[in-house]
Amino acid sequence: MLRIRDLSRSFREGQRVRRVLRHVDADIAAGETVAIIGRSGSGKSTLLNLVSGIDRADGGTIEFAGRTVSTLAEPERTLFRRRHVGFVYQLFNLLPTLNVEENVRLVLEVNGITGTAARRRSEALLDEVGLTERLCSAVDVLSGGEQQRVAIARALVHEPALLLADEPTGNLDAETARDIVPLLRSLVRRRATTLLIATHDRSLARDADRILELADGRLLPSDGSDAHP
Numbered sequence: 001m002l003r004i005r006d007l008s009r010s011f012r013e014g015q016r017v018r019r020v021l022r023h024v025d026a027d028i029a030a031g032e033t034v035a036i037i038g039r040s041g042s043g044k045s046t047l048l049n050l051v052s053g054i055d056r057a058d059g060g061t062i063e064f065a066g067r068t069v070s071t072l073a074e075p076e077r078t079l080f081r082r083r084h085v086g087f088v089y090q091l092f093n094l095l096p097t098l099n100v101e102e103n104v105r106l107v108l109e110v111n112g113i114t115g116t117a118a119r120r121r122s123e124a125l126l127d128e129v130g131l132t133e134r135l136c137s138a139v140d141v142l143s144g145g146e147q148q149r150v151a152i153a154r155a156l157v158h159e160p161a162l163l164l165a166d167e168p169t170g171n172l173d174a175e176t177a178r179d180i181v182p183l184l185r186s187l188v189r190r191r192a193t194t195l196l197i198a199t200h201d202r203s204l205a206r207d208a209d210r211i212l213e214l215a216d217g218r219l220l221p222s223d224g225s226d227a228h229p
Helices: 044-052 074-084 100-110 115-128 144-156 174-191
Strands: 002-013 016-028 033-037 059-064 085-089 162-166 194-199 210-215 218-221
Touching: 002 044, 016 044, 016 218, 033 044, 033 174, 044 059, 044 162, 044 194, 074 085, 085 144, 100 115, 100 144, 115 144, 144 162, 144 174, 162 174, 174 194
Parallel strands: 033 194, 033 210, 085 162, 162 194
Antiparallel strands: 002 016, 002 059, 210 218
16 A cells, blocks of 8 residues: 655754654555654654655655655645545644534535535544534534544545544543544544554554654664554
């Protein structure tokens, strides 16, 4: 599904060059859930941005389902993200001018699915995340956990092959956070969606099939103490 080879990324900060990723290699299987752990600033978000095509690497290649994403032009990368990738962020990024169902349906409309078909798909996914009673609610009256459930529904409604979750529990209290990762796992398992979760919280990462650790710009398997039981 996802093949990363010799990936590097640096940023210039004044007169200094900060190397965030150094010759990163990884293979992620279709339908696999992989947690990428590391300290804040270790490069987790940078890696997800490169995988999605939001950012461009200094060197190396990213192949997704046999297609080299890292060499696509900007319009092609945008279309790739729109069709094949879903995003869940720490900050929910919901549109306050749209209600719950409209926030989810918008992704379908951008992809050319409109009308009754779009509404039924968005409502069905909101039911899966337990928000049937909130379809017409304004998003700013929802709790943090409810907003993240809307964001998860929005990320999956167009049936992406790849879901990227960047610190998806970072803006939630501990009790709510413990419910979010199992929900994500359940949803992607039913759809055979590949999931990459970036988090600094090792306890949440343990629900993944595999854990990789990003440190000093390199991505390596985590020690066995963090493996999924």
